[in-house]
Amino acid sequence: MNEQQWRRRSTKVVWHPYTDIAAFEKTAFPVVRRASESTLYEWNGRPLLDGISSWWCVNLGHSHPRLVRAIRRQAGLLQHTMLGGVTHPAAVELAERLTRLAPKGLRHVMFGSDGSMAVEAALKMALQYWTNRGETERARFIALKDGYHGDSLGAVGVGYVPAFHRPFRAAARPAWRAESPHCNRCPRKQRPDTCGAACFASMEELVRERHRRCAAVIVEPLCQAAAGMRIYPAEYLRRLRALCDRYGLLLIADEIAVGFGRAGTWFACDQADIRPDIMTVGKGLTAGMLPMSATLATDAVYDTFRSRDGRARVFCHGATFCGNPIAGAAALAALDTYKKEKVLEGLPARMRLMKERMAGVAAALDDSPLGALGMIAAVEIKDSAGGGARALRIARLAREAGLLVRPLGRVIYLWPPLTVSLPDLWRMTEILRNAALDSSKNERLVCFKRARSI
Numbered sequence: 001m002n003e004q005q006w007r008r009r010s011t012k013v014v015w016h017p018y019t020d021i022a023a024f025e026k027t028a029f030p031v032v033r034r035a036s037e038s039t040l041y042e043w044n045g046r047p048l049l050d051g052i053s054s055w056w057c058v059n060l061g062h063s064h065p066r067l068v069r070a071i072r073r074q075a076g077l078l079q080h081t082m083l084g085g086v087t088h089p090a091a092v093e094l095a096e097r098l099t100r101l102a103p104k105g106l107r108h109v110m111f112g113s114d115g116s117m118a119v120e121a122a123l124k125m126a127l128q129y130w131t132n133r134g135e136t137e138r139a140r141f142i143a144l145k146d147g148y149h150g151d152s153l154g155a156v157g158v159g160y161v162p163a164f165h166r167p168f169r170a171a172a173r174p175a176w177r178a179e180s181p182h183c184n185r186c187p188r189k190q191r192p193d194t195c196g197a198a199c200f201a202s203m204e205e206l207v208r209e210r211h212r213r214c215a216a217v218i219v220e221p222l223c224q225a226a227a228g229m230r231i232y233p234a235e236y237l238r239r240l241r242a243l244c245d246r247y248g249l250l251l252i253a254d255e256i257a258v259g260f261g262r263a264g265t266w267f268a269c270d271q272a273d274i275r276p277d278i279m280t281v282g283k284g285l286t287a288g289m290l291p292m293s294a295t296l297a298t299d300a301v302y303d304t305f306r307s308r309d310g311r312a313r314v315f316c317h318g319a320t321f322c323g324n325p326i327a328g329a330a331a332l333a334a335l336d337t338y339k340k341e342k343v344l345e346g347l348p349a350r351m352r353l354m355k356e357r358m359a360g361v362a363a364a365l366d367d368s369p370l371g372a373l374g375m376i377a378a379v380e381i382k383d384s385a386g387g388g389a390r391a392l393r394i395a396r397l398a399r400e401a402g403l404l405v406r407p408l409g410r411v412i413y414l415w416p417p418l419t420v421s422l423p424d425l426w427r428m429t430e431i432l433r434n435a436a437l438d439s440s441k442n443e444r445l446v447c448f449k450r451a452r453s454i
C-alpha cells in the first residue's frame with residue numbers, strides 16, 4: 001500500500017471534516033502513520049512538525065510514554081461503565097483533581113466526550129438552573145460576535161461563525177451578540193494595554209437591556225480562537241464578571257481551547273482572577289490522547305438541581321461515553337504530567353521565542369499585526385482581499401517544507417504542543433517565515449505569468 005492508494009481509499013469512504021471535498025481529492029494530503037513529541041510521521045516516514053497540536057489538543061506532544069502507559073493499564077482493568085447510577089475511581093479522582101485545579105468554587109463536574117458536548121451541558125445547565133428557580137423566561141444567551149463554541153446545534157446558536165455554520169442558521173437559536181473585542185483591528189484604533197476595554201460598552205448595553213430574558217453570558221476567555229485568534233485583555237473578563245454579578249446573570253467560560261496552559265496559565269480565567277459560574281474544558285484535558293470533556297459548576301448552580309417539595313429537578317443530560325474510564329485514566333496521567341514535568345513553568349522561554357520569531361513572520365507579511373497569548377501566536381495578513389489565498393499558499397509551502405499548519409481565513413498561526421523543544425519551535429517559525437517570504441515571490445511569479453499570458 002503506498003500513500004496515494006491510502007489517499008484514494010480515504011477520499012472514497014472517509015468524510016473529512018471542514019474539508020472542501022472537490023479540492024481535497026486533488027491534493028497530496030498527509031497520510032500519518034505514527035507520531036512522536038511534536039512530529040507526525042507520514043506513511044513514507046517523512047517527518048511533519050505539528051504546528052497546530054492536531055486541532056489544538058496535543059498539549060504534551062504525541063505518544064507521551066506516561067499517558068500511553070496509563071491508557072494500557074486502565075484498558076486491562078475497566079474499559080467502560082456508565083456514570084448514570086454508577087461510579088468508578090477514574091471519574092472520582094479526576095473530578096476531585098479538576099475541582100482543585102479550576103478557579104476556586106467550581107466544585108461539581110459533569111463529564112462529556114468532546115467540547116461541543118461540554119458546551120451543550122453548560123447551556124442546558126444554565127437554562128435549567130433558572131427553571132429550577134421558577135424563572136422560566138430566561139431562555140436566551142448573550143455571546144460575543146464571531147465566538148465559536150462547537151458544532152452541535154446549541155453551540156452553533158451561541159457560537160455562530162458564518163463561514164462554518166451558514167447552512168444551519170435557520171435551525172439554531174441565535175444568541176444576542178456583543179461586539180467582538182478584536183484588538184488587532186480595533187475600530188477605535190486603541191491599544192489593548194491602555195484602552196480599558198472600551199468595546200465592553202456593547203456588552204454592557206446588551207446585558208442591561210435584556211438580562212431578564214437571558215440565562216447566561218458565554219465567552220471564550222482571552223482568545224476567540226476560531227474567529228482568527230482574536231486575543232483580548234483580562235480587563236474585559238473582570239468587567240464581564242462584575243456585570244454578570246450586578247444583573248444576576250450566570251457567566252459561562254468556555255476554556256475548551258485555552259485551558260490547561262495554552263493561555264500561559266492553567267486557565268485563561270486565572271489571568272483575570274475571576275471564577276465563572278460554569279466552565280467547560282476539553283482538548284488539553286487528556287492532552288489530546290482520548291476524547292473527553294467536562295463542564296464544571298458551582299454549588300449555587302448544582303444545588304438548584306436537588307429535587308425537593310415533591311418536584312423532580314433531574315438534569316436529563318448525559319452521553320454514553322461521558323466519564324469513560326480509559327479517557328479518565330489518560331486525563332489523570334495528563335494532569336500528573338503537567339505537574340511532574342513542570343510544563344507551565346517551562347512555558348515562558350517557549351512563549352518568548354515563539355513571539356520573537358513570529359514577529360519575523362509578521363514582518364515578512366508586510367508588517368501584518370501579530371497577536372500572542374501563552375502558546376498561541378497569530379499573524380493576520382494585512383491584505384483583506386488576497387490575504388486568505390496567501391495564507392493557503394503559506395500553509396502549502398510550509399507543508400512542503402515539513403510543517404503542518406491550517407490558516408483561519410487570512411490568519412496564519414502557530415499552536416504547537418506546550419512541550420515543544422526549542423529547536424523544533426525555532427524550526428517551525430523558520431519554515432513559516434520562509435513560506436511567508438516565498439508566498440509573495442510565488443504571487444509575483446503567478447502575476448508575471450498571468451500578465452504574460454494576457
Ligand SMILES: Cc1ncc(COP(=O)(O)O)c(C=O)c1O
Pocket residue numbers: 114115116117119148149150151220225226254255256257282283
Ligand atoms: C472554544 C471552543 N469551544 C468548543 C469547541 C468544540 O470542541 P470539540 O471540537 O471538541 O467539539 C472548540 C473547538 O475547537 C473550541 O475552540
